């Protein structure tokens with residue numbers, strides 16, 4: 001394993017130098033990873049089961065990887081196969097006081113040739129109206145509805161520019177570029193790449209300690225500081241947003257109780273900010289009853305949470321399948337890394353895009369809807385969620 005000197009983080013952009021399709025990059029508030037060797041890497045398209053993961057680590061060991069670290073993407077639909085990579089060598093550095101890079105993005109950003117919303121914003125508004133009817137009828141209380149944007153560029157994505165830009169804008173989140181392997185593409189060239197900067201940690205495990213940080217309930221930020229402050233304060237007491245957040249925390253705590261003791265759950269959420277949005281956030285800690293439970297085991301037990309699906313989960317999942325006119329695939333799934341010991345971090349795959357490796361991207365954004373949601377506000381919220389990524393890309 002290459003251990004970078006700490007000051008390299010603030011002085012260079014080594015973590016993204018020469019990045020290409022198939023490379024792995026993952027940065028959390030506390031560390032950054034980058035694949036350094038892909039020859040002999042383990043690449044796999046398998047279920048995210050404990051048995052499959054164990055066999056991937058065994059394969060890495062048998063190929064001579066001394067300290068294997070697995071990176072992965074798990075789809076929104078947990079019945080679908082996940083995409084995992086164990087690079088032959090990784091570079092790692094801790095983040096220093098939250099400073100992940102001081103390097104300025106350089107080079108030319110591509111320009112957008114064409115944007116196609118999937119579906120059109122008005123149709124997304126209609127989807128929200130249908131969800132409001134479902135709440136009236138009863139049986140479901142929350143559905144997270146998403147939309148996509150197909151973007152065509154005049155040149156391939158400039159990884160160095162994009163990753164540094166996302167890191168700078170997203171100082172407290174999870175920035176990633178991870179290859180998608182498929183049954184057809186498990187060689188050197190991935191089927192596609194997931195790129196993004198998520199604000200939401202699902203699970204971090206350090207020994208028997210676990211950290212969970214659900215977000216739900218949001219409002220776009222404002223350039224005027226007084227208006228921005230008033231939006232933040234308004235979100236903290238918004239009945240609709242607190243209700244939307246409550247479904248998530250209660251369901252997560254219910255599942256965590258099966259796996260953890262010494263759970264610490266704050267009485268109510270706090271408000272955290274990304275560069276573009278305020279979110280309601282609850283930071284939960286616990287101790288694993290069974291220390292063999294890995295970060296991914298726990299993440300899969302919680303997935304899909306009502307932060308990206310709805311409540312009750314199975315009913316909301318069915319409505320999403322019927323209402324959304326596209327497949328989410330890896331959007332609103334899990335993205336992260338894990339060591340053989342089971343320690344690792346899994347974030348939700350949000351504020352992201354699927355990149356075909358050439359000139360096309362599909363951006364995604366969703367928003368939680370509950371009784372009382374306003375379709376126009378949800379259109380604006382999903383537009384804001386896509387905009388951060390859009391600004392970084394082109």
Ligand SMILES: C=C(O[C@H]1C=CC=C(C(=O)O)[C@@H]1O)C(=O)O
Nearest residue numbers: 216217218307350365366367368
């Ligand atoms: C589904 C997304 O956000 C989730 C995470 C945070 C806040 C959310 C909200 O307020 O709606 C969503 O639950 C997305 O960013 O695409």
